[in-house]
Amino acid sequence: xxxxxxxxxxxxxxxxxxxxxxxxxxxxxxxxxxxxxxxxxxxxxxxxxxxxxxxxxxxxxxxxxxxxxxxxxxxxxxxxxxxxxxxxxxxxxxxxxxxxxxxxxxxxxxxxxxxxxxxxxxxxxxxxxxxxxxxxxxxxxxxxxxxxxxxxxxxxxxxxxxxxxxxxxxxxxxxxxxxxxxxxxxxxxxxxxxxxxxxxxxxxxxxxxxxxxxxxxxxxxxxxxxxxxxxxxxxxxxxxxxxxxxxxxxxxxxxxxxxxxxxxxxxxxxxxxxxxxxxxxxxxxxxxxxxxxxxxxxxxxxxxxxxxxxxxxxxxxxxxxxxxxxxxxxxxxxxxxxxxxxxxxxxxxxxxxxxxxxxxxxxxxxxxxxxxxxxxxxxxxxxxxxxxxxxxxxxxxxxxxxxxxxxxxxxxxxxxxxxxxxxxxxxxxxxxxxxxxxxxxxxxxxxxxxxxxxxxxxxxxxxxxxxxxxxxxxxxxxxxxxxxxxxxxxxxxxxxxxxxxxxxxxxxxxxxxxxxxxxxxxxxxxxxxxxxxxxxxxxxxxxxxxxxxxxxxxxxxxxxxxxxxxxxxxxxxxxxxxxxxxxxxxxxxxxxxxxxxxxxxxxxxxxxxxxxxxxxxxxxxxxxx
Numbered sequence: 001x002x003x004x005x006x007x008x009x010x011x012x013x014x015x016x017x018x019x020x021x022x023x024x025x026x027x028x029x030x031x032x033x034x035x036x037x038x039x040x041x042x043x044x045x046x047x048x049x050x051x052x053x054x055x056x057x058x059x060x061x062x063x064x065x066x067x068x069x070x071x072x073x074x075x076x077x078x079x080x081x082x083x084x085x086x087x088x089x090x091x092x093x094x095x096x097x098x099x100x101x102x103x104x105x106x107x108x109x110x111x112x113x114x115x116x117x118x119x120x121x122x123x124x125x126x127x128x129x130x131x132x133x134x135x136x137x138x139x140x141x142x143x144x145x146x147x148x149x150x151x152x153x154x155x156x157x158x159x160x161x162x163x164x165x166x167x168x169x170x171x172x173x174x175x176x177x178x179x180x181x182x183x184x185x186x187x188x189x190x191x192x193x194x195x196x197x198x199x200x201x202x203x204x205x206x207x208x209x210x211x212x213x214x215x216x217x218x219x220x221x222x223x224x225x226x227x228x229x230x231x232x233x234x235x236x237x238x239x240x241x242x243x244x245x246x247x248x249x250x251x252x253x254x255x256x257x258x259x260x261x262x263x264x265x266x267x268x269x270x271x272x273x274x275x276x277x278x279x280x281x282x283x284x285x286x287x288x289x290x291x292x293x294x295x296x297x298x299x300x301x302x303x304x305x306x307x308x309x310x311x312x313x314x315x316x317x318x319x320x321x322x323x324x325x326x327x328x329x330x331x332x333x334x335x336x337x338x339x340x341x342x343x344x345x346x347x348x349x350x351x352x353x354x355x356x357x358x359x360x361x362x363x364x365x366x367x368x369x370x371x372x373x374x375x376x377x378x379x380x381x382x383x384x385x386x387x388x389x390x391x392x393x394x395x396x397x398x399x400x401x402x403x404x405x406x407x408x409x410x411x412x413x414x415x416x417x418x419x420x421x422x423x424x425x426x427x428x429x430x431x432x433x434x435x436x437x438x439x440x441x442x443x444x445x446x447x448x449x450x451x452x453x454x455x456x457x458x459x460x461x462x463x464x465x466x467x468x469x470x471x472x473x474x475x476x477x478x479x480x481x482x483x484x485x486x487x488x489x490x491x492x493x494x495x496x497x498x499x500x501x502x503x504x505x506x507x508x509x510x511x512x513x514x515x516x517x518x519x520x521x522x523x524x525x526x527x528x529x530x531x532x533x534x535x536x537x538x539x540x541x542x543x544x545x546x547x548x549x550x551x552x553x554x555x556x557x558x559x560x561x562x563x564x565x566x567x568x569x570x571x572x573x574x575x576x577x578x579x580x581x582x583x584x585x586x587x588x589x590x591x592x593x594x595x596x597x598x599x600x601x602x603x604x605x606x607x608x609x610x611x612x613x614x615x616x617x618x619x620x621x622x623x624x625x
Contacts, residue, residue, distance in 0.1 A: 003089055006097070014096045021091040024064070025083045028056045028076065106160055109149050113139045114160065118170040122181045126174050129158050182333035193230040195425040196418055200235060200300035201341040202226045202252060202311065206242065208349055210358035210375035211382050213241055214522060215529040215554060218375045220360065221382070223348070226252045227341045228298050231417040232399045234344070234390050235298045239383040240487070241525045247486055249316045250440035253323065257299050257430045259292035260391070263384065270294055270391045276416050278423070286429035293391050296418040299430045302326045304338050319440045323430070351397075352389050356382065438483050438493045438507050445479040453482060453492065453510060456524075457531070457544040460492050460510040468496065483507075486524035490515050514548035520555040530554065 007015055023033040031042030045051060045059040057076045064071040082090030103111055117135045121127070133151065140149045151157055165171040169180025193199045204224040211221050222242050226235045236255030238248045262271055273279040275294035283289050286297070303325055305311035312329060320327050330337035353359060358375035361367045368374070377385075398411040404420060412420070444455060448468045452461030472478035474497065481495040491511045498506035512518075527547070534550045536543045 007088065007092075010092065011096055014093055017093065018088055018091040021079055022083065022088050024060055024076075025080050025091070028053070028060050028080065031056075103160060103163055106152070106156075107149065109140065109144065110136070110151060111160070111164070113143070113149075114164060118161075118165055122170070122177045124174070126172075129161055132161060133157055178333055179335060182331055183336065184331055184334070191229075194421070196228055196230050196233070196296065196421050197298045197300045199229040199302050199304065200226050200256070200298070201229060201304045201338045202249065203306060203338055203341045203345070204308065204310070205345045207239070208353050208360045208362060209356045209382070210360065210372050211377055211379045212375050213379055214526040217529070218358075218372045221379055223345075223386075224248050224252060225341065225344065225348075226256055226300070226303070227344050228296075228300075228414075228418075229340050230421060231296065231298070231414045232340070232344070232402055233296050233298060233414040233418060234394055235296070235300075237386060237390060239379065239386060241379065241523070245310060245442065245486055247440070247442050249310050249313075250319050253300075253319055253325070254432060254437055254440055257297065257323075257432055259286075259288050259297050260295040260387070262291055262293050263387070266293070266388060266391075270388070275396070276413075277419050282422075282427055285427055288429065288431065294415060295391055295395055296415065296422075297427075297429070298418075299323075299428070300325050302328055304328045304330060306330050306334075306338065307332045315442060322439065348394075351393060352386065356385075435507060441483040441485050441493070444482045444484065445475075445477065446482065447478075448480050448494070451541065452513070453480075453494070454540065454544075455482070455484065455489075455492065456527070457540060457547055458489060458527070459513050459541065459544055461513050462508070462510045464496070464508045465494070465510065488521065489524050489527060490521070514545065517548050518552045518555065520552075522551060522555060526554070527551065 007018070010018075027033045027043075027046050031046045031048050032040070042048070045063075046056050048056075051059070054073075057073050057080075060076050061071045061073045064076075079091060084090075114132070114136050117132060117139060121132075121135075133154070136157075137151055140151070141147070152160065162171070169177055171177075191199060202224070204222055207221050207223050209220065210218050212218055219242060221239050223237065223239050225237045227233070228235050236252040238251055238255075240248055259272075268274060270293050272289060272292045272294045277294060277296065279289065289297070301324075303320060305327060307329055310316065311327075317327055335342050349362065357377060358371050358373075359368075360371045395415045396413050398413050399417075400411050402412040402414065402417045404410065404412055404417075446453065446455075448465050448471070450469055452459055452465060454460075468480070473480045475481070482492050483495075484492045489512065491509050493507045493509055495505050496508050497504065530547050530551050534543075534547055538546070
C-alpha cells in the first residue's frame with residue numbers, strides 16, 4: 001500500500017507531478033492513462049496490440065520531451081520500476097521528502113554546549129537570551145580553548161535556542177521550568193475513581209488573606225484540606241498559623257471520619273437532614289449523624305500527598321497505617337500529580353478568600369496598598385466562617401467535573417454525587433474513640449522527674465505520676481511516651497501501665513501547673529512569641545512562671561474580638577419564592593443558598609469599612625473595624 005498519509009503532507013506541486021507520472025506509466029503499460037477498463041480506445045502509439053513495450057517507452061519519452069519535460073527512455077523505464085515497487089510513492093521526487101534537521105547546519109559543538117547551559121539553568125532564575133549566549137561562549141572556551149569554536153550571529157543563535165528549548169520546557173518562567181523538570185516521563189494514564197474515599201488528596205497552601213493572630217501579629221495563615229476526588233468533597237479543613245504540623249494532618253484524618261457538628265448560630269438548613277443526603281437511611285447505620293452538618297463522612301482508602309515534612313513524617317504515616325490508609329507520595333515539586341486539590345485551592349481563592357477583608361491577591365502585583373492594615377478577623381473567626389462556607393458554599397454548589405451516568409448533561413454538587421455513589425458503594429462508619437485521637441497527636445519521649453514533665457518551659461504535673469517519678473518505662477529506651485497538642489498546650493497525655501485494661505496500658509491527662517493562672521485558651525504559636533519576648537533571668541521553673549505571667553497579660557490585654565469570639569448571628573433573611581419554575585432539587589438547594597447569602601451579609605458593615613466596598617451588598621465577608 002502506498003503511504004497515502006505521507007502523500008497528503010507533500011507540497012502540492014510535488015504531489016501533482018507524482019500523479020501525472022502515474023498516468024504516463026499506466027498509459028505505457030496498458031495503453032490507457034487510467035489503466036485497464038477505459039472505454040475510449042488506446043492511442044495508436046501506445047496500443048499494446050500493435051506496439052511493443054520498448055516502442056511504447058520510446059514514444060512516451062519523445063512525447064514528454066516535446067511537451068517541455070526532457071525525458072529519456074531510461075527515465076521512463078526507471079519510473080515504471082519504481083511504480084511497480086512502491087506505487088505512487090515511488091514516483092515522488094524524494095528531494096522533497098528528505099528529513100530536515102531542526103537545527104539546520106549548526107555546529108554540533110555549539111549545540112551540545114547550548115543544551116548543557118539550558119539544562120543547568122532549569123533551577124536558576126530566569127534570564128535573557130543574551131545571558132545564554134555569554135554562558136555558552138564561556139563553556140566553549142573552557143572546553144575547546146579561547147575562540148576555537150565561534151558562535152553564530154545573535155539572530156541565528158536566538159533561532160537555535162528556540163529550536164532546542166521550545167517544547168522541552170527549557171525556556172519560560174522559573175516555575176514552569178521547575179514543574180517540567182519534576183514531571184515524570186509520559187505517557188500519563190488518568191486515574192478513575194468510582195467510590196467515595198477511594199482516592200483523597202491532601203495539601204497545604206498559604207491563604208491569600210491576612211488574619212490577626214492571638215499575639216496581635218498580622219500574618220497570612222496556612223490552609224490544609226483533604227479533598228475526595230470521586231465527589232470533590234472537602235472532607236476536612238484546618239486553618240492554622242504558618243507552619244502546618246503533623247498534628248494538623250492527623251486532625252484532618254480525624255475530621256474525615258467524624259460527622260461535622262452543627263455549630264452555634266448556624267441555620268437549620270445547613271443540617272444533614274435538610275440536604276440531598278439520604279439522612280434517614282444513613283442514621284440507621286451510623287447514629288453519630290444525628291444533628292450533624294451537611295458534610296459527607298468519608299473514610300479514605302488512599303491519600304495522595306506531596307513531599308512535605310508533615311505528610312511524610314513517621315507519625316502521620318503511622319496514623320494512616322493504623323487506620324488502614326495507604327499513603328501515596330507524589331514526585332517532588334509536581335503539582336499536576338495532585339491537580340484536583342490544586343484546582344480546589346484556586347476555587348477557594350475565587351469563591352471565598354477574595355471576599356474576605358485583607359485579601360492580598362494571588363501575587364504582589366494584585367495586592368492593595370495596605371492589605372495588612374485591613375485585617376480584622378482573628379484566625380478562629382476566619383476558620384469558623386470557612387467551615388460554614390464549606391457546607392453552604394461548596395458542598396451544595398454544582399461542579400462541572402461531577403456528572404451522573406444517566407444524566408451526563410447535568411452537573412452535580414459534591415453532596416449529590418456522594419448521595420449517588422453511597423447508594424451503590426455503601427457506607428461503613430469508622431468510629432474513633434478518645435484513645436484514637438490521642439494516638440494521632442505528636443509524640444515526645446522523656447523522663448518523669450520529681451517536678452513532673454517539662455516541655456519547652458511548661459511543666460505538667462499530677463498525682464497520677466507519683467508511682468513513676470524517676471522510674472524507667474517498660475520501653476527499651478526507658479523513656480515515657482507523651483502526646484501533646486500544639487494547638488491546646490494546656491495538658492499532655494502520658495501512656496502509663498494499667499494491667500487491668502486489655503492492652504495493658506492507658507492514657508492519663510496531665511495538666512499544666514499554671515493552668516489556673518492562664519485560663520484563656522492559647523496555642524504553641526503564642527507561647528513561642530512569649531518566649532522570644534521574655535528574657536530568662538532565673539532557673540527553668542521560675543522562667544516558666546514568668547512566661548505564664550507574660551502570657552496571661554498578653555491574653556488579658558488583647559481586645560475581646562481578637563481572641564476567639566465567633567461572629568454575631570445573622571439577622572433573618574426574607575424568604576424568596578421560586579415561582580414554581582424550578583426543579584425539586586433546585587428548590588431543595590434554595591435554603592442553602594440563603595444561608596450563603598446570610599453568611600456573606602452578617603460579616604460586613606459597609607459603613608465601617610475603611611477600605612470601601614460595594615454598596616449593593618456584594619462586598620461579602622469583609623470585616624468590621
